[in-house]
Amino acid sequence: MKAGTNLEKILESGKFAVTAEAGPPKGTSPAVMLKKGEALRNCCDAANVTDNQTAIVRMSSLAGSVLLKQQNVDPVMQIVCRDRNRLAIQSDVLGAIALGVGNFLCLSGDHQKFGNHPTAKSVFDIDSIQLIQTLKNMRDEKKFICGEYISGEVPMYIGAAANPYADPFEFRVTRLAKKVKAGADFIQTQAVYDVAKFAKWMEMAVDRGLDKKTHILAGVIPIRSAGMARYMRDYVSGVSVPDEVVTRMEQAANAKEEGATIAVELIEQVKEIPGVHGVHIMAVSWEDIVSEIAKRAGLLPRPIL
Amino acid sequence: MITITEQKPIEEIMQSLGTAKKVYLVGCGTCSTICHTGGKSEVLDMKEKLEAAGKKVTGWMVVPTACDELTKYALEEQAGEVKKADAILAMTCAFGVQTLAMFTDKPVYPALNTLFVGKEEAPGQFIEVCMQCGNCVLATTAGICPLVRCAKGLLNGPCGGSVEGKCEVSPDIPCAWQLIYDRLAALGKLDELEEIVPLRDWSTSREGGPRRITIE
Numbered sequence: 208m209k210a211g212t213n214l215e216k217i218l219e220s221g222k223f224a225v226t227a228e229a230g231p232p233k234g235t236s237p238a239v240m241l242k243k244g245e246a247l248r249n250c251c252d253a254a255n256v257t258d259n260q261t262a263i264v265r266m267s268s269l270a271g272s273v274l275l276k277q278q279n280v281d282p283v284m285q286i287v288c289r290d291r292n293r294l295a296i297q298s299d300v301l302g303a304i305a306l307g308v309g310n311f312l313c314l315s316g317d318h319q320k321f322g323n324h325p326t327a328k329s330v331f332d333i334d335s336i337q338l339i340q341t342l343k344n345m346r347d348e349k350k351f352i353c354g355e356y357i358s359g360e361v362p363m364y365i366g367a368a369a370n371p372y373a374d375p376f377e378f379r380v381t382r383l384a385k386k387v388k389a390g391a392d393f394i395q396t397q398a399v400y401d402v403a404k405f406a407k408w409m410e411m412a413v414d415r416g417l418d419k420k421t422h423i424l425a426g427v428i429p430i431r432s433a434g435m436a437r438y439m440r441d442y443v444s445g446v447s448v449p450d451e452v453v454t455r456m457e458q459a460a461n462a463k464e465e466g467a468t469i470a471v472e473l474i475e476q477v478k479e480i481p482g483v484h485g486v487h488i489m490a491v492s493w494e495d496i497v498s499e500i501a502k503r504a505g506l507l508p509r510p511i512l
Numbered sequence: 513m514i515t516i517t518e519q520k521p522i523e524e525i526m527q528s529l530g531t532a533k534k535v536y537l538v539g540c541g542t543c544s545t546i547c548h549t550g551g552k553s554e555v556l557d558m559k560e561k562l563e564a565a566g567k568k569v570t571g572w573m574v575v576p577t578a579c580d581e582l583t584k585y586a587l588e589e590q591a592g593e594v595k596k597a598d599a600i601l602a603m604t605c606a607f608g609v610q611t612l613a614m615f616t617d618k619p620v621y622p623a624l625n626t627l628f629v630g631k632e633e634a635p636g637q638f639i640e641v642c643m644q645c646g647n648c649v650l651a652t653t654a655g656i657c658p659l660v661r662c663a664k665g666l667l668n669g670p671c672g673g674s675v676e677g678k679c680e681v682s683p684d685i686p687c688a689w690q691l692i693y694d695r696l697a698a699l700g701k702l703d704e705l706e707e708i709v710p711l712r713d714w715s716t717s718r719e720g721g722p723r724r725i726t727i728e
Binding site for chain 2: 288289293316317318320329331334335337352369372373374375382385388397444445
């Protein structure tokens with residue numbers, strides 16, 4: 208075991224994993240994380256704690272991860288390259304490990320233009336692939352980037368993101384391969400709506416044997432309303448929402464229920480695609496629905512270990 | 513290659529000038545003339561604006577190249593009018609502002625923002641293609657710099673926000689990595705993108721105070 212986290216145990220034992228997402232609050236109250244932990248504890252194997260997602264300032268992912276851990280939810284601490292340089296990132300990783308965090312997700316980070324501090328200076332000292340490499344080196348060689356030794360154990364289960372819907376499409380599997388080569392133990396993808404395109408991407412990944420070297424979890428974002436469907440289709444970069452999904456949401460008598468149903472159908476479809484080892488359900492500010500979706504998709508009861 | 517400038521908002525210029533009543537204006541016959549930010553007509557336009565705001569313009573000149581040492585002699589020729597002024601307003605790039613400040617005791621204020629060193633893509637259309645990082649990566653990026661042309665300065669290929677050749681930041685910005693990908697494809701060198709580009713040494717960039725060099 209690299210870190211011995213719940214997520215690692217599930218994936219390395221060949222079981223189908225379920226991860227969720229718990230965004231920290233725009234404030235100081237731990238109660239928000241506790242409530243999210245409560246909602247997610249028995250329906251996922253680990254929960255991602257976002258790091259100033261969409262460049263909006265929130266409680267740090269490190270603090271949020273620790274709060275989830277205290278709730279017996281295995282946290283996946285997200286780290287973006289936008290806000291911190293190599294010193295700050297390595298230092299936060301040491302602190303997170305000391306506080307019991309074991310899963311880390313390496314991301315570039317949404318551009319600050321999209322957030323609530325668009326005049327900020329971004330960092331991007333290192334990129335997401337170099338970040339994976341950095342964490343792997345910290346764990347396996349017990350060395351900092353500079354080559355000096357780290358004292359103590361450095362257990363980490365390292366994750367990365369992949370977006371099958373971004374361009375150039377042919378490069379997307381190359382980028383995945385680079386992340387795997389850099390040391391990604393698991394991959395969480397951007398939300399899947401266009402299953403055919405995702406299946407094609409998976410086929411290319413499997414052809415390169417990447418499913419044997421990493422665990423790919425398909426991303427699912429349950430949609431709450433027709434407005435959200437349209438917004439995601441038109442404005443969220445890197446997400447591809449087909450018109451058909453928007454139409455279904457618009458015509459539904461109960462939009463929330465339809466959104467959950469679409470999510471369940473997507474999970475059922477991606478589960479059948481060779482090489483998919485789990486799902487990552489990102490119910491942004493709608494954590495309560497994860498339990499229902501997981502149940503209807505036949506993913507409960509959990510915990511399974 | 514020219515230094516691209518834009519005029520600061522007049523309110524900011526007035527704030528910089530503050531209580532200075534008498535102002536001497538300097539334009540530049542090179543880059544800021546091309547940018548229409550500090551040529552003769554912009555200088556005369558500024559003169560009018562300052563006078564309308566109650567300032568007195570003691571004189572003005574458009575030096576051939578404000579960043580050049582010859583600016584010293586231009587100031588000497590204009591010594592009488594410069595002396596009468598409380599401040600100099602420089603309609604030049606930041607090189608010009610700093611060159612002027614070297615050769616006069618008067619306070620020198622910038623009227624322009626210096627944006628970048630630009631390459632002309634089409635007539636009148638300039639783009640930043642180099643940020644003078646001091647550690648050139650162009651050998652592996654098909655001659656297109658991702659540090660300056662990618663909004664995140666990524667070195668290992670396009671992020672998840674590259675869609676239909678555009679950057680997630682704006683539909684007006686081509687994705688640098690799509691450009692690099694296409695050019696490498698045309699050169700039959702796509703396999704180069706499989707390699708992981710290691711962490712960069714930023715110490716050659718703006719991390720250690722001003723960079724200096726002596727050319728013998």
